[in-house]
Amino acid sequence: MDPLEDVLTLLDTRSQLSTGLVAGGRWALRFEPPQGVKFNAVRRGSCLLEVDGVDGPVPLAEGDCYLLARPRPFTLRSDPETAPVAAGPVFARAEAGVARAGEGDEVFLVGGRFSFGARAQELLLDRLPPVVHVPAGTPHAETVRWALDAIDDELTRGQPAAGLVAEHLAVVMLVHVLRLHLARDPHTASGWLAGLSDPVVAAALTSLHRDPARQWTVADLAATAAVSRSTLAARFRTAVGMGPLEYLTRWRIELAARQLREGSTTLAVIARSVGYGSESALSVAFKRVMGVAPGDYRRRPAGQGTPTVAPPS
Structure with missing residues (x-):
């Protein structure tokens, strides 16, 4: 399988589309730190993105999109001078899935967020910079735009299961954004x-x-x-x-951990499925990597974080 596909599947990657934003004139909205990975795409017009802890604003033009890989407050604005207002009340007044800021409609953004399973922070999010900006005109950006057009079409036409299809298309968009990031900025990734x-x-x-x-x-x-x-x-x-070979060991343990979290498969069967000849061999490797024995890991309450250990990098 493809490693990127593998990890996104392991992390139980899901998307959730959010309210769109129409804006015009002079405007600025201040957002609280998002849950998961926030994404937005500029479908019309242009604006500025400011993220706490990131130097300088990121100019966004029509066709651009971005990911926020850290839970940091951020601001979308028309210009540097306009004082921002809280985005929450603005979006609470949204009608027909669209919130409005300022006066006019020359700017239109669509977006949402991606949520992941318990291991996402170590396996994916820590490997990304706080902001991944995808300018229009790049090869993968064309595929991102195709996915956004398809999302728009699904939601506009109201076909059966349109929401589900749109969410899967958003995951397609995520894959292409990550591919573009790897092609453009290989030195900013790690592991x-x-x-x-x-x-x-x-x-x-x-x-x-x-x-x-x-x-x-x-x-x-x-x-x-x-x-x-x-x-x-x-x-x-x-x-x-x-x-x-060290990477192989750690990836096998990730696969074993998923089976422990998701079912009642015996440790012996899990051991064979990931390349270990015995329960004891898997147990030794599992405790070395995860810091806890397989049985104790399986009994951890759902949603409880994994111990802080060296993950598959």
Whole structure:
């Protein structure tokens, strides 16, 4: 499987579309820190985005979109001088799914947020900068625009299950935003996400994710990437921050943890499914990575955070 697809699936990625915003004249809205990853796309006009802790405003033009990967307050505004008002009351007065700010309608934004499972912070969000800006005109931005057009079409026509289709299209948009970020700013990513921008490392990651239960060697992985063992080992460690076999161990533990969270499958079956020959071998590796034994992990209350440990980077 594709590593990015794998991780997004593991994180139980879901989207929720929110009220649109129509604005005109001079206006400014101050938003509280969003839950999950906030996204907005400028469908018409232009405005400025300011995020607490990020230097300078981000100019947004028609066709641009952005992700906010940190729960930080932010402001959308027409100009730097207008004093912002709280966005909450403005959106509480929304009609027909649209909130209005200022006077006029030259600006139109659509948006929503992505929510993830318990491991998202370590596996994905910590790997992203606070703001991922996708300018119009870039290759992946065209696909993002296609997804937004399709979302608009679904919601406007009111077809059966339109909301569900629109939410799946939003996840498609997220994938392309992440791909664009990797292609444009490979050095701002870290861990496995950074590895996807290196073709040699990406080939090895894809092989590991396609068959995590296989007893891989560095030589096997080097062959899939058509490089020497030393080249693969060096490039993998530089990009991901650990060796390929250590990464494999940690990914197997992530897969085992998902099975422990989601069902009553026996530890022996889980061990075999992720490449361990016995319960004891999995238990030792699991406790080393997660800081807790598999049985104790399974009994943790739903929604309780995972211990702070070194995650699959």
